Amino acid sequence: MNVDEIRSLVRRNDVDYIEVRLEEGVASDIAISGREIDSISRGKIGGGNARVLISGIWGFVYFNDLSELKEKIESAISQAKTLKGTVDEKVDLAYVKPVEIVNTVNVKKDPDSLSFNDRVDLLMHYSEVALSTDKKVVNTMISYREQKKNIYFANSEGTYVQREMLDLSGFIIPMSSDGREIQRTLVTFGSNSDFSVAENLDTVVREKSLLAVKLLEAEVPKGGEFPVIADNPLGGVFIHEAFGHLSEGDFLAEDPKMREIMKIGNVFGSKILNVFDTGDIDGHRGTLFYDDEGVPTKKAYLIKEGVLSSHLHSRETAAKMKEDATGNGRAVSYRFPPIPRMRITCIDNGKDRVEDFVKDIKYGVYAKGSFGGQTNGELFTFVSEYAYLIEDGKISKLLKNVSLSGNVFETLKNIVGIADDFRIEDTGGGCGKGEQNPLPVSDGSPHLLISKAIIGGK
Amino acid sequence: MEEKFIDLMKEKGCHGELFQIKNYRLKVNFDNNKFKSIEEGETSGVAVRLKKNNKLGFSFSTDSKDLEGTIKRAYENADVSQEVSFDFAKASTVPQVSCFDKEIVELARDEIINTGKENIEFIASQKSGIQGFFSMDKSLLYEKIITTEGFSDEFNRSVLTVQAGGVVAEQGNFTWVFGEIGRSSKSLIDLNILKEKIEKNLKHAEKNVKIESGKYPVIFTPFAIGDLFYPLKMALDGRNVVKGVSILKDKLNQEIFSRQLTIVNDPLLEHGLVSSPFDGEGIPSERKELVSNGKLMGFLTDLFSAGRLNMKPGNAARSLTSQPKPMPSNITINGGTEKLKDLLNLKKAIIIENLMGVGMGNMEGGEVTGNIDLGYLVENGEIIGRVKDSMISTNILEAFKDVILSSETIWTHAISSPYMLISDVSVSTKG
Numbered sequence: 080m081n082v083d084e085i086r087s088l089v090r091r092n093d094v095d096y097i098e099v100r101l102e103e104g105v106a107s108d109i110a111i112s113g114r115e116i117d118s119i120s121r122g123k124i125g126g127g128n129a130r131v132l133i134s135g136i137w138g139f140v141y142f143n144d145l146s147e148l149k150e151k152i153e154s155a156i157s158q159a160k161t162l163k164g165t166v167d168e169k170v171d172l173a174y175v176k177p178v179e180i181v182n183t184v185n186v187k188k189d190p191d192s193l194s195f196n197d198r199v200d201l202l203m204h205y206s207e208v209a210l211s212t213d214k215k216v217v218n219t220m221i222s223y224r225e226q227k228k229n230i231y232f233a234n235s236e237g238t239y240v241q242r243e244m245l246d247l248s249g250f251i252i253p254m255s256s257d258g259r260e261i262q263r264t265l266v267t268f269g270s271n272s273d274f275s276v277a278e279n280l281d282t283v284v285r286e287k288s289l290l291a292v293k294l295l296e297a298e299v300p301k302g303g304e305f306p307v308i309a310d311n312p313l314g315g316v317f318i319h320e321a322f323g324h325l326s327e328g329d330f331l332a333e334d335p336k337m338r339e340i341m342k343i344g345n346v347f348g349s350k351i352l353n354v355f356d357t358g359d360i361d362g363h364r365g366t367l368f369y370d371d372e373g374v375p376t377k378k379a380y381l382i383k384e385g386v387l388s389s390h391l392h393s394r395e396t397a398a399k400m401k402e403d404a405t406g407n408g409r410a411v412s413y414r415f416p417p418i419p420r421m422r423i424t425c426i427d428n429g430k431d432r433v434e435d436f437v438k439d440i441k442y443g444v445y446a447k448g449s450f451g452g453q454t455n456g457e458l459f460t461f462v463s464e465y466a467y468l469i470e471d472g473k474i475s476k477l478l479k480n481v482s483l484s485g486n487v488f489e490t491l492k493n494i495v496g497i498a499d500d501f502r503i504e505d506t507g508g509g510c511g512k513g514e515q516n517p518l519p520v521s522d523g524s525p526h527l528l529i530s531k532a533i534i535g536g537k
Numbered sequence: 538m539e540e541k542f543i544d545l546m547k548e549k550g551c552h553g554e555l556f557q558i559k560n561y562r563l564k565v566n567f568d569n570n571k572f573k574s575i576e577e578g579e580t581s582g583v584a585v586r587l588k589k590n591n592k593l594g595f596s597f598s599t600d601s602k603d604l605e606g607t608i609k610r611a612y613e614n615a616d617v618s619q620e621v622s623f624d625f626a627k628a629s630t631v632p633q634v635s636c637f638d639k640e641i642v643e644l645a646r647d648e649i650i651n652t653g654k655e656n657i658e659f660i661a662s663q664k665s666g667i668q669g670f671f672s673m674d675k676s677l678l679y680e681k682i683i684t685t686e687g688f689s690d691e692f693n694r695s696v697l698t699v700q701a702g703g704v705v706a707e708q709g710n711f712t713w714v715f716g717e718i719g720r721s722s723k724s725l726i727d728l729n730i731l732k733e734k735i736e737k738n739l740k741h742a743e744k745n746v747k748i749e750s751g752k753y754p755v756i757f758t759p760f761a762i763g764d765l766f767y768p769l770k771m772a773l774d775g776r777n778v779v780k781g782v783s784i785l786k787d788k789l790n791q792e793i794f795s796r797q798l799t800i801v802n803d804p805l806l807e808h809g810l811v812s813s814p815f816d817g818e819g820i821p822s823e824r825k826e827l828v829s830n831g832k833l834m835g836f837l838t839d840l841f842s843a844g845r846l847n848m849k850p851g852n853a854a855r856s857l858t859s860q861p862k863p864m865p866s867n868i869t870i871n872g873g874t875e876k877l878k879d880l881l882n883l884k885k886a887i888i889i890e891n892l893m894g895v896g897m898g899n900m901e902g903g904e905v906t907g908n909i910d911l912g913y914l915v916e917n918g919e920i921i922g923r924v925k926d927s928m929i930s931t932n933i934l935e936a937f938k939d940v941i942l943s944s945e946t947i948w949t950h951a952i953s954s955p956y957m958l959i960s961d962v963s964v965s966t967k968g
């Protein structure tokens with residue numbers, strides 16, 4: 080990759096703005112069920128794009144053959160030029176100071192410090208641990224994904240960001256069956272720098288396998304609206320789905336009603352609620368020091384003491400809303416243009432104790448872990464890994480098939496307790512938005528006490 | 538490419554398969570009631586599977602010129618990989634399939650933009666404050682498979698996909714209406730289906746109604762069928778049957794569902810969205826009845842699962858970076874005998890246009906649990922209003938036993954489906 084050549088190709092004066100992104104690296108994927116390898120995939124990925132702004136209109140062209148860069152730049156320019164007069168868009172970009180930086184990953188344990196063979200063996204070993212825990216553990220679903228790439232970004236403002244990206248993540252799902260139904264639990268991990276998050280998981284795999292068996296005998300909750308205690312992973316998924324997506328600038332910028340709903344200064348929760356999104360905590364899947372527009376990322380407090388205080392922007396949405404760029408412009412790969420996405424999204428630490436939450440609940444649910452969540456802006460939903468019934472201030476029965484949902488705005492206001500045990504979670508999978516899926520992100524939360532949420536059940 | 542591949546495989550002393558793909562795409566995006574952007578590009582690459590001492594090595598590269606490197610990596614990966622006993626596809630006659638439309642190839646960007654403008658104006662006019670979106674995606678796909686067993690063939694598919702809808706965001710009330718259609722023939726893209734869906738739904742969603750938690754008859758519209766179909770797809774996946782985790786694994790040739798239900802997997806469908814002359818492993822395409830009048834007739838198989846189950850392969854799909862595995866092709870679910878308006882003629886029922894969050898439930902167990910993102914209360918055949926803050930929970934093993942199907946069917950994306958009435962579904966709601 081000839082840095083000088085790339086940088087010179089974007090020094091043009093026949094466009095208002097131009098950027099190129101090139102990437103090359105290796106992607107690996109291991110999928111295991113039971114004692115068999117489902118598939119192993121390891122190969123080279125590479126490609127690039129050129130994104131151009133001419134008179135407020137975007138041109139965007141992507142390609143795999145990096146030797147075609149020059150030609151594709153011309154295509155993108157011609158695309159934007161020929162749109163003039165056909166369409167009425169007028170895009171501006173928020174100002175950011177140009178930077179020139181080579182950003183490397185602070186690698187704590189490189190996955191390549193183990194042979195690929197050893198990585199596969201490790202996952203097979205976990206499968207064996209799960210299966211040998213109990214004869215009712217009939218299968219496992221294990222997935223490991225890794226991407227190691229170099230990303231080169233240059234724009235006509237003089238920004239040049241060359242960054243290393245390492246993303247590793249996975250999950251180990253023990254599956255149990257009693258012949259009539261199937262239950263599952265989840266062990267998950269992820270990092271941007273440290274393969275050791277995938278190591279030494281025997282104990283937790285064993286525990287979760289035993290739990291999967293116990294879930295076969297557990298009760299399905301009564302459906303309805305109840306007080307809920309959400310643990311750290313669940314709190315993290317909740318804030319990501321319930322609030323993170325709502326804060327993304329492209330959802331807000333041109334919708335006057337949404338801008339009103341998400342106006343800075345609106346009250347979203349009680350004074351105990353603080354929510355932030357950041358890229359600058361190292362070690363996590365959502366760690367990001369420079370976003371995909373070359374913008375240095377910084378911590379954005381979305382909610383401060385219950386009050387909305389910031390949105391998440393790409394340069395385009397920041398300009399549209401006349402706010403500062405926040406460093407949230409991300410693209411899952413060269414195939415797509417950057418759009419506002421989350422990084423590490425968290426409910427900040429609180430002062431309460433989880434024990435006190437339980438004591439005050441007459442009938443409710445203590446929901447633990449999550450298989451993921453979804454939102455439509457107003458409604459959020461997620462499935463917890465398992466849960467406990469709380470009766471008369473005490474934890475009682477184990478519950479299974481526990482889905483939670485609620486109105487986003489009401490539920491935020493219904494967070495009446497935030498514990499002092501904040502934790503960031505890195506899990507397998509990733510965030511999906513349109514076709515840009517899965518994007519490595521992290522979320523974090525302490526335990527939460529929500530005065531009411533809808534539990535799906537019989 | 539063919540000779541080079543065969544020679545390189547001979548050198549390594551392996552049986553193998555080469556997959557080559559090229560995909561040109563042009564996508565035009567409208568959002569917030571106006572034109573936003575164009576995305577255009579071509580991706581390509583090669584992938585190799587090979588057998589080394591009965592272990593399957595796999596690798597890929599986005600650099601189509603790097604055949605040697607890809608083979609080398611596949612050869613190295615084989616050591617840690619899965620054991621297989623199947624053979625790669627042999628030479629065969631492959632059926633003719635219509636999945637390439639010159640009209641799609643020639644569809645110009647500006648024509649797509651004009652279509653987009655018309656449609657976005659329509660959407661914007663439906664309701665004050667609506668943020669309409671529309672995207673039209675033209676994709677030209679080329680795939681080629683070569684094996685050391687003698688298979689060598691290629692095909693082109695042209696696809697047009699449209700997504701359209703809008704969101705109305707009011708304090709305390711968000712309404713998303715949207716739909717997606719796609720075919721491999723331009724003339725089969727009927728935008729009126731989407732327009733009608735958007736118009737109808739906005740009208741029905743004008744008023745919110747409260748319901749009680751309890752059991753209801755629920756009607757899934759063809760646009761919501763995907764959510765019911767997902768756990769069924771998992772259960773029909775030959776690999777899941779082999780692993781012992783399919784809820785249908787012991788039920789072949791048994792009558793498990795309503796006699797009204799017939800489900801066919803059809804890769805030969807004329808102008809189908811995912812029609813192809815051969816599957817992702819070079820097996821010539823065939824129509825396969827998965828469920829026939831309620832009786833389970835077959836599973837979706839690839840070479841691996843077909844070998845283990847002693848069945849025919851032919852339902853493998855793949856992308857550049859993933860190994861082939863069983864996937865449904867174009868799916869037709871037959872219609873029933875009752876007209877939709879008669880189906881709706883119930884004292885009290887819920888009609889579901891879209892569920893949210895279903896993917897996270899216990900789908901291997903056949904569960905369909907999700908939020909009613911867009912759904913309505915029906916009373917005596919009339920849509921009374923929109924149901925909010927509610928979740929449904931059902932299991933396909935029970936749900937499909939007594940399902941009643943409308944005579945009307947709609948093609949949405951790659952599934953043609955009727956409206957489905959399921960009599961006893963749990964609904965949980967607020968308050």
